[in-house]
Amino acid sequence: IRETPFKNLFVQPAAGDAGGAVGVAHYLYNTIEKQARGPAWSHAYLGPAFEDAEIGQYLDSAGAKYRKLENGAPAPETARLLSEGNVVGWFQGRMEFGPRALGGRSILADPRDPKMRDTLNMKIKFREGFRPFAPSVLADKASEWFDIDCDSPYMLLVAQVREGKRTIPSVTHVDNSARLQTVRREDSPLYYDVISEFEKLTGVPIVINTSFNVRGEPIVCTPHDAYLCFMRTNMDQLVVGPYLLEKKDQPALREDVDWRSLYELD
Numbered sequence: 371i372r373e374t375p376f377k378n379l380f381v382q383p384a385a386g387d388a389g390g391a392v393g394v395a396h397y398l399y400n401t402i403e404k405q406a407r408g409p410a411w412s413h414a415y416l417g418p419a420f421e422d423a424e425i426g427q428y429l430d431s432a433g434a435k436y437r438k439l440e441n442g443a444p445a446p447e448t449a450r451l452l453s454e455g456n457v458v459g460w461f462q463g464r465m466e467f468g469p470r471a472l473g474g475r476s477i478l479a480d481p482r483d484p485k486m487r488d489t490l491n492m493k494i495k496f497r498e499g500f501r502p503f504a505p506s507v508l509a510d511k512a513s514e515w516f517d518i519d520c521d522s523p524y525m526l527l528v529a530q531v532r533e534g535k536r537t538i539p540s541v542t543h544v545d546n547s548a549r550l551q552t553v554r555r556e557d558s559p560l561y562y563d564v565i566s567e568f569e570k571l572t573g574v575p576i577v578i579n580t581s582f583n584v585r586g587e588p589i590v591c592t593p594h595d596a597y598l599c600f601m602r603t604n605m606d607q608l609v610v611g612p613y614l615l616e617k618k619d620q621p622a623l624r625e626d627v628d629w630r631s632l633y634e635l636d
Contacts, residue, residue, distance in 0.1 A: 383524035384468035417465025449567035456606040471581035473561030481538040493604035505541035525551040
């Protein structure tokens with residue numbers, strides 16, 4: 371964007387085999403049917419979602435120990451946990467379309483902690499220690515922290531962390547760049563509120579956002595997937611819908627149970 375005459379850039383969030391279906395649809399609609407082109411989509415939350423009661427029913431069937439948060443409580447409670455150094459699994463709303471977790475099926479952490487990258491790589495993601503993590507930043511604060519003046523809603527643009535703002539080592543590359551996601555409240559209100567509440571506590575409008583999975587597995591889709599991933603890693607808490615699970619409170623995961631039979635996606 372900085373080095374070309376383009377004023378606007380849109381890269382759709384599933385630019386791979388899955389995205390081929392989008393290209394075919396646009397070709398048929400715009401070229402074959404000669405329909406007018408519309409604005410690019412503004413978010414990628416196009417996958418399945420689950421009702422609160424449905425999630426609760428699954429957690430009960432799995433024997434999970436949880437606390438139901440009051441309306442509006444997931445955001446400030448999650449922000450508090452992050453500010454205290456916890457690693458939180460975050461499962462809310464519709465799943466993202468594409469390979470990036472964008473606040474629907476994410477693992478969240480504090481970007482200020484210089485040890486958090488190693489913690490996530492070794493204890494959660496089970497992958498090489500050099501692998502970086504991305505920051506989710508409030509869209510209205512992005513240009514204050516990064517050398518960017520446009521949205522990056524799909525975590526596809528890289529920008530320099532501004533001098534004087536390099537207090538987020540766990541999301542900063544060795545050349546002081548970061549591959550950021552900008553978050554707008556109209557696209558993802560609950561996730562925006564988590565970051566906003568985190569800023570109130572820390573002065574930093576940014577959280578670490580990495581996909582809710584371990585190496586070699588796809589991003590979690592269902593409450594069943596989220597619970598198993600939570601139990602098989604060293605995450606501290608899981609916030610799934612309005613339910614908060616503490617790892618220390620959970621019974622041992624029974625490997626002799628046919629977990630898939632407990633929850634089937636229609």
